[in-house]
Amino acid sequence: MREDPIAIYSEAEETSQSSTFWILLRAYISAMLQWALPVALILAVLGIWEVSVRLFNVARWLLPPPSSIGAELLESKSLLLRHTLVTLEEVLLGFALALVVGIALAAAIAYSKLVERAAYPFIIASQTVPVIVIAPLLLIWIGYGIWPKIIVVVLISFFPIVINTVDGLKSADPDMLNMMRTLGANKWQIFTKVQVPSSIPFLFSGIRVAITLSVIGAVIGEWVGASAGLGYLMTRSAPQFLTDRVFASIFILSVIGITLFVLVVLIEHYAMPWYQWEKRDKALKRN
Amino acid sequence: MVVRYKPTTICFWPIIVKMTSSTNHSAVKASSRTKMELKGIDKYFSVDRKAITVLRGIDLSVREGEFISLIGPSGCGKSTLLNIIAGLDEPTKGDISNDGQRSDRRLGAIGYMHQKDLLLPWRTVLDNAVLGLELRGKPRSQIRRQALELMESFGLKGFEKNYPSLLSGGMRQRVAFLRTVLADHDVILLDEPFGALDALTRANMQEWLIELWESWGKTVIMVTHDVEEAVLLSDRVYVFTSRPGSVKLVLPVDLPRPRRYEMVTEDAFVKMKAAVIAALRGNDVMGGIA
Numbered sequence A: 001m002r003e004d005p006i007a008i009y010s011e012a013e014e015t016s017q018s019s020t021f022w023i024l025l026r027a028y029i030s031a032m033l034q035w036a037l038p039v040a041l042i043l044a045v046l047g048i049w050e051v052s053v054r055l056f057n058v059a060r061w062l063l064p065p066p067s068s069i070g071a072e073l074l075e076s077k078s079l080l081l082r083h084t085l086v087t088l089e090e091v092l093l094g095f096a097l098a099l100v101v102g103i104a105l106a107a108a109i110a111y112s113k114l115v116e117r118a119a120y121p122f123i124i125a126s127q128t129v130p131v132i133v134i135a136p137l138l139l140i141w142i143g144y145g146i147w148p149k150i151i152v153v154v155l156i157s158f159f160p161i162v163i164n165t166v167d168g169l170k171s172a173d174p175d176m177l178n179m180m181r182t183l184g185a186n187k188w189q190i191f192t193k194v195q196v197p198s199s200i201p202f203l204f205s206g207i208r209v210a211i212t213l214s215v216i217g218a219v220i221g222e223w224v225g226a227s228a229g230l231g232y233l234m235t236r237s238a239p240q241f242l243t244d245r246v247f248a249s250i251f252i253l254s255v256i257g258i259t260l261f262v263l264v265v266l267i268e269h270y271a272m273p274w275y276q277w278e279k280r281d282k283a284l285k286r287n
Numbered sequence B: 001m002v003v004r005y006k007p008t009t010i011c012f013w014p015i016i017v018k019m020t021s022s023t024n025h026s027a028v029k030a031s032s033r034t035k036m037e038l039k040g041i042d043k044y045f046s047v048d049r050k051a052i053t054v055l056r057g058i059d060l061s062v063r064e065g066e067f068i069s070l071i072g073p074s075g076c077g078k079s080t081l082l083n084i085i086a087g088l089d090e091p092t093k094g095d096i097s098n099d100g101q102r103s104d105r106r107l108g109a110i111g112y113m114h115q116k117d118l119l120l121p122w123r124t125v126l127d128n129a130v131l132g133l134e135l136r137g138k139p140r141s142q143i144r145r146q147a148l149e150l151m152e153s154f155g156l157k158g159f160e161k162n163y164p165s166l167l168s169g170g171m172r173q174r175v176a177f178l179r180t181v182l183a184d185h186d187v188i189l190l191d192e193p194f195g196a197l198d199a200l201t202r203a204n205m206q207e208w209l210i211e212l213w214e215s216w217g218k219t220v221i222m223v224t225h226d227v228e229e230a231v232l233l234s235d236r237v238y239v240f241t242s243r244p245g246s247v248k249l250v251l252p253v254d255l256p257r258p259r260r261y262e263m264v265t266e267d268a269f270v271k272m273k274a275a276v277i278a279a280l281r282g283n284d285v286m287g288g289i290a
Helices: A005-010 A017-055 A066-075 A077-111 A113-128 A131-142 A147-170 A174-182 A187-224 A230-240 A243-271 A273-286 B007-011 B022-027 B078-086 B125-129 B131-135 B140-151 B169-182 B199-214 B227-233 B261-265 B267-289
Strands: B034-047 B050-063 B067-071 B093-098 B111-113 B187-191 B219-224 B236-240 B247-252
Touching: A017 A066, A066 A077, A066 A243, A077 A113, A077 A147, A077 A187, A077 A230, A077 A243, A113 A147, A131 A147, A131 A187, A147 A187, A174 A187, A174 B111, A187 A230, A187 A243, A187 B131, A230 A243, A243 A273, B034 B078, B034 B219, B050 B078, B050 B219, B050 B247, B067 B078, B067 B227, B078 B187, B078 B219, B111 B169, B125 B131, B125 B140, B125 B169, B131 B140, B131 B169, B140 B169, B169 B199, B199 B227, B199 B261, B219 B227, B227 B261, B227 B267, B236 B267, B247 B267, B261 B267
Parallel strands: B067 B219, B067 B236, B111 B187, B187 B219
Antiparallel strands: B034 B050, B034 B093, B236 B247
């Protein structure tokens, strides 16, 4: 059972029922405004887009209005769905692999100075070589199929996970580590009971970056050589001037990215209740 | 409306809480057996290839069940000395013996409470408290029961499942105390345990610690900046000179126990306080001349 920390602070001011009502109403209105403003902004952008395309008679194949992109989404939904599922599979498998590889590497790096010195040059090199160059090579080595795409996704998205997790594992307060030693903890206990938990918030920051990069990775992988997926669909549609289909694919990719991001944020929230309290506590102290 | 957290219970934790075995606390006295002895401790640090002497020729002994304080100007190496006693650091020269035997493996055998509470923010109050026992591989249900029994006398009842960030500074410090107590070491080091607390909470915590210790019979070595705190709590006060730190004065405090906070205004107390302050300030004058 967790208690609301606000209760501790607000208990001092006894509020009458009518003023409680107004406070709740104000909180409700400000919460609505928080959502209303971004939604209004998106609607405004779409509206300006629609109106200016029609007003200046821009050709469909050059820039389709939002309405015809919407129509395309409905018309070709089975086609789009088929390709979406292929891309989603690549994204999720690639990301899962990147997570495993990233965490394992980070743990090894944080645990041993030798591994750190040996592994870091390779990790950084893997990021300086453009993926767009590696992808065709993967095609030559492994051929078509899902694996070259998954490898591209892993190559792009493991990096933020490794870097953040290493920082997180090293972020523990040295006084805390000494406290553990005076309680008789060995190196492994210090690692699992202090360093690992204090790295979790950092790990989640890395995951948030990695999950969006995974979507990009899958599309790049499909661009180079594929027979299915949204990236493939875009490369096929553009030369045929099916511009609304390209935009529909872009729309779906953004939805995938945003959904996965929100999912990560939700998991983060429920996996680390203590971190939410701590953030809230800091915010309260600042006020 | 259920008033669970009254502000008063947060800020002014009642002083009246008695320890379970406090009925005979006046009977607890330091025995004559030497628990721990430091002989000729020197400590140098090398900074930019120059050796800086932090501690010089420290002789210090503490009897079983005794409460001693180390007081001195900032940077006199008191915390370094505690680190050495705890086994986090080794002296450059000198011997440390525990129970009459040379003690090379002190780490994990001596309790150490830092000025910061150092609670693990991802653990609840209960899970923080049992940390020391958990590290020794004791069964979970047993150590939890042990901790829950003590929650009330530590003023933490009802907060067992809260995360540390919800607690006040005084409460967090008591959780750290509970963690140190449960780890059950014979010798406990306290590094300015109340340094980060406000004056009122600090006075309450001092009185609480007196009761705790008097019912408890552990050997305590406390570092402090506060003359009053040192005299009020201790059997003996070690006054240190500024760097390099060495022992300037060892003052036995023969005030009766149980001690009460009101004693700070009594003549005997004031005299002892004056002696400690004179030793500390004489120190400053010497520093000014040199």
